[in-house]
Amino acid sequence: NIEKTLEGKTVLITAGPTYEAIDPVRFIGNHSSGKMGFSLAEEASKRGAKVILISGPSSQKINDKNVTLHKVTSAKEMLSKVFEFYDKIDIGIASAAVADYAPKEVAKEKIKKNDDNLTIELIKNPDILKTMGEKKTHQFLVGFALETQNEEENAKGKLEKKNLDMIVLNSLRDEGAGFKNDTNKIRIFTKTEKKEFDLKSKDDVAKDILDFVESQLLK
Ligand code: PMT
Structure with missing residues (x-):
């Protein structure tokens, strides 16, 4: 029996990688699986929160009536999805x-293999979390x-x-941490x-993070 410590709160969580298209068949991505974010969503829901989970491409599944999953692909899509809800969230x-x-x-078409070198010009994506920070009114914001x-x-x-308000550091120098x-x-x-916390399952890490958030909200 879990105490409903987040009852009445709306929690928005971003999870997973983003994919940035190069052509119709290729993209730039990273190794995020979405596990950390999905564990957070599940734990927040167990504690009574209404959860908005916005995830990039991930094979993680969630079946929880308090969690609404919105799937996106690119950073720009994630940004606009976040701001559909931003005013109404608590955390x-x-x-x-x-x-x-x-x-x-x-x-528009698949890039052909012609020359020995191929240069793809990249431009900076919006920083979603920084934008959330700039537009913060009442929200409690946690970054990684x-x-x-x-x-x-x-x-x-x-x-x-x-x-x-709070940041969670994970270092790729720690074995078993990160992606x-x-x-x-x-x-x-x-x-x-x-x-500082010990190495734990992502489900238990999610508990530690939400315990810490709750302790801050009481201050
Ligand atoms: O998905 P898993 O396989 O379970 O792995 C979990 C994880 C390692 C991905 C996760 O624990 C984690 O660390 N997520 C943040 C990864 C990251 O991109 O960190 P960063 O230091 O580059 O970014 C700092 C913060 O800004 C993050 O909260 C990030 O979500 C946010 N950000 C960064 C860039 C950007 N354009 N928009 C953002 O919102």
Whole structure:
């Protein structure tokens, strides 16, 4: 029996990778499976929240009457889906691995193998979470930071720059953390606090994250 600690709250979660089309058959993507975000959605729902889950391409499944799944492909689609709901949410958690760059132009036909070199020009994608931070009124915002070096410094930088209330750091230097695995190892930062956790299943990591969010909401 789980206490309905998030009853009456609406939680928006981004999950999975984004795919940025190069031509009709190819894309730029990354290794995110969506597991971390789907675990968060399930746990928030168990705690009584209404959950809006916005996911890039992922084979994760969810069957939960309190979770509405919106599937998107690119960063731009994810951004516009988030802002369909942004005004009405209480908590936003950005666990998606959004592509930072997308091809400037999408080729209409399959690119042929002609020359030895092929250059694809990329342009910066919108930063979804940063935009959420800029438009924040009452929402409690949680970001993720996926790092490979200078982890804490980079995570704290993102907390500040994106106007977040809390950031969850996972480092690819920690074995079993980050992409694809069923496990993760996290550190949580707010402007004044830091908490470090052991390697756990993503379901248990989701519990730790939501416990921490709840403790902050009570302050
Ligand atoms: O899906 P899994 O296989 O379970 O893996 C989980 C995960 C490793 C993808 C997840 O735990 C994680 O770390 N997600 C964030 C990955 C990431 O892109 O981190 P970042 O440090 O590049 O981005 C910082 C934050 O800004 C993130 O909250 C990200 O969602 C957000 N962002 C980044 C770029 C962008 N254009 N828009 C964004 O909203």
